Amino acid sequence: MTIWNPEYECMGDEEKRELQGKRLAETVAHVYRNVPFYKKKMDDIGLEPGDVRSIDNLKDLPFTYKTDLREHYPFGMFAVPMDEVVRIHASSGTTGKRTVVGYTKEDIDTWAEVMARTISACGATKADTLQNAYGYGLFTGGLGVHYGAEKIGMSVIPISGGNTKRQIELMQDFGSTIISCTPSYALYLAEVLEEQGIDRSKIKLKAGIFGAEPWSENMRKDIEERLGVLAIDIYGLSEIIGPGVSQECPEKCGLHVNDDHFIPEIIDPDTEEVLGYGEQGEIVFTTVTKKALPLLRYRTRDISKLDNKPCACGRTSYRMEKVTGRTDDMLIIRGVNVFPTQIESVLLELGETAPHYQLIVSKAGTMDALEVQVEMTQALFSDEVKKIEDLERKLRFNIESTLAISAKVTLVEPKTIARSEGKAKRVIDNRNL
């Protein structure tokens, strides 16, 4: 199997730590000089850029939180002037404000480099044809994969998400060999192929890189059997760069972090203490090559653990375990980040206090389905059916426009949503991830 950049991906431990330390020192100096937020944070704890000389100083640096990005919306955390920014992406905001990320020309090259590694890790080479079914747009998935695949020299089909009929048509006509999409969409494609009774010999797919939502080992088995591909998990978040932060190799024993660019740490989310290899906690990343939006110790809220042992594939990069959960209540539904508080903000528009609500996530076939149950209150109730149906419609519309995914709204009787310790349980996830 191809390793895209053996010089970095298979680098010796000593050498890598030295490179990381050097890049970290440069990044700290860069943000101290150019981002008032970081200058203040470092001044507050009496840390000067010169104090950061090696990777051992990583633990001395302040953390960065998603709220920091929101508070500096849109460009307040950028470390370069806007005339050096060549690309802006944004993720959906929880209470109206989006998380905005920027890239310089050099950042785009870095992104293409790490994505080339990611795509190569599933065995793809420039001889392959990639059907990129991640969404193109503000979401980082589509363009992230696109640039990486072009860097490899693959034939890229920028088909974007959705339009399953066209996906299946082009898959056959163009002879796509690699596919990139969310795992649930991969399963959906497999289902449609089966339904249409398409002869497997007409499909040339051999591997797929799947990410943007959590998925289980069972789901992997299902995709591999039904779609007939090697299914590889990829991980990333727009704040760090987008996809390309880490990826599995065919050994499937954790995701190789591109740790010459993004240094991972595992911390105890409560005490913020750094944990050792093999210990489970929140994964935190420090970007050490990014120019437009370098982030120090960014709190991902994703739960994982790190393995520093070399992998059978030959790569020496540290591996993170498949993300198994979150330290906050964020859900990923059909690839979209959803916080229960977003529902709350919609419900608050109805009156002074939000009625009790619950999110029920399940699988409808292969796709995620979201149902929002809302307890009827005296204030919302009417003796007329049409008024209650209007309320349901209004809620559904507002929830859909806030979350950017469709949801079923069900009005339920008061006190039917289970409370634990007086607080309603906000989420029931029946997807068995």
Add this chain to the structure above:
Amino acid sequence: MLVKQISVFLENKEGRVAQVARILSDAGINIRALSIADTTEFGILRLIVDKPPVAEKALRGEGLTVSITEVIAISIEDEPGGLADALQVLHEDKISVEYIYAFISKTSHKANVILRVEDCDRAIESLQANGFEVLKADDVYNQ
């Protein structure tokens, strides 16, 4: 003049109406009339009872969503055309009826019709002007 109707929000699932009936029975409430408007997911149970404030308190006490709506009760002849004539009057005066249900009076042997309209005062005026008997609330509760 206006009759207080109790409306209860119910999910469309087994045993819900039975529970409401039991709560009312335990509170010593007699149901005079009822109707249910239902959709696939929820229903609205509308009740005329002998003691509306007691019923409201009992149902709320059990955590149900309850509202009180003022409706009109009229007494009409229990014979062909009785209802048609009354509705004709409202139609001519451009008063639209949201919903309607009826029951037979034990004492007068006439039909009592419950009408939910947007503007109760105008509806009463129109009905009375055309000779229809609008019932007093207490007469509906305690007949």
